[in-house]
Amino acid sequence: MYAALWRVLPGPVWLKVVEALVLVAIVVAVLFQWVFPAVADLVPFNDNTVG
Amino acid sequence: MTRRLTGWLGELLITAGVLVLLFVAWQLWWTDVTAERVQGRLVQTLTDDFGSGRAGTVGHDEFPELGTAKAFAVIRVPRFGADFARPVIEGVGRPVLALGVGHYTDSAAPGAVGNFAVAGHRTTYGRPFHDIDRLRAGDRVIVETKPTVYVYEVTSHEIVRPWQTEVIAPVPDRPGATPTERMITMTSCHPKYSATQRYITHGRLVKAVPRAQWRLADWTRVEG
Numbered sequence: 359m360y361a362a363l364w365r366v367l368p369g370p371v372w373l374k375v376v377e378a379l380v381l382v383a384i385v386v387a388v389l390f391q392w393v394f395p396a397v398a399d400l401v402p403f404n405d406n407t408v409g
Numbered sequence: 410m411t412r413r414l415t416g417w418l419g420e421l422l423i424t425a426g427v428l429v430l431l432f433v434a435w436q437l438w439w440t441d442v443t444a445e446r447v448q449g450r451l452v453q454t455l456t457d458d459f460g461s462g463r464a465g466t467v468g469h470d471e472f473p474e475l476g477t478a479k480a481f482a483v484i485r486v487p488r489f490g491a492d493f494a495r496p497v498i499e500g501v502g503r504p505v506l507a508l509g510v511g512h513y514t515d516s517a518a519p520g521a522v523g524n525f526a527v528a529g530h531r532t533t534y535g536r537p538f539h540d541i542d543r544l545r546a547g548d549r550v551i552v553e554t555k556p557t558v559y560v561y562e563v564t565s566h567e568i569v570r571p572w573q574t575e576v577i578a579p580v581p582d583r584p585g586a587t588p589t590e591r592m593i594t595m596t597s598c599h600p601k602y603s604a605t606q607r608y609i610t611h612g613r614l615v616k617a618v619p620r621a622q623w624r625l626a627d628w629t630r631v632e633g
Binding site for chain 2: 359360364386388389390394397398399402405406407409
C-alpha cells in the first residue's frame, strides 16, 4: 500500500520525499493531539487514586 | 495475488507496530512535556491571584484548560526540589490530574481537622509525585492557599491496593473514627508504570502561617 501511495504522489523524487514527510507529520500530529489522549482514557496504568 | 496480499498484510503489521511505539513515546515523553508547561503556567496564575485582590481560586475564566474544575492551592515539596510547585485542583478525575495534583472532594480542606487528601501522577502527565518514595518522616509538604500557608510534616507511608479507601479517611486507616488531628495524605500509583498498588504518604500539620508573614525560604531546608 505504501508503494501505491508513493506512485500516486506527484512530482520528482525530492518532492515526493517532502510530500511523504508532510503526510507523516500530519498523521503524527493528529495522533498526538486527538487519538492518543482518547485512547489513554481506556488504558488502566495511569490510575493514582484510591476508591 | 497471494504475494500481493501478504505484502499488504506485512505493511499493516509494521504500521501497527509503529503506532504502538508512537503511543508509548506520546505517553512517556510528550505528556510530560505538555503537562509540565501547563502546570507551571497554572502555578503562576494561582500565585498572581494570591498576591492580588482576586478570589483565591482559579477557574476557566482565567485558565480555560480547567473547564469546570477549580484550582485553589499550590503544593510545594522541598524534597522534590527547591522550586517544586504544582497546582492543587478540586477533584481527582483524569482531566484534573493532567493539570496538577487533585484534591479528593469529600476530604478535608487544607489545614482543617481531618484529612486533606490529594492524588498525583507518579509517571507521565508531568508526574508531580514521581519521587513520593523518597519522602522521609519529617520532610515538609507546604500547601499555599490565598489567606494561609500550611506546613505539614511527613509521618509515615504505606503501600496498599487501589480499593483501600481507608487511607484517605478523616483519621487515616480508621474509617468511621472522629478526627481530632489535621492530616495530609498523598496518593500515587505504585510501582512506577503500574496500577496494581498505591503509594500512600501521610503527614501532620505543624504550622499555619498567614500569607502576610509567610517566607518560603524559612521552610525549604531538607534534612539528609
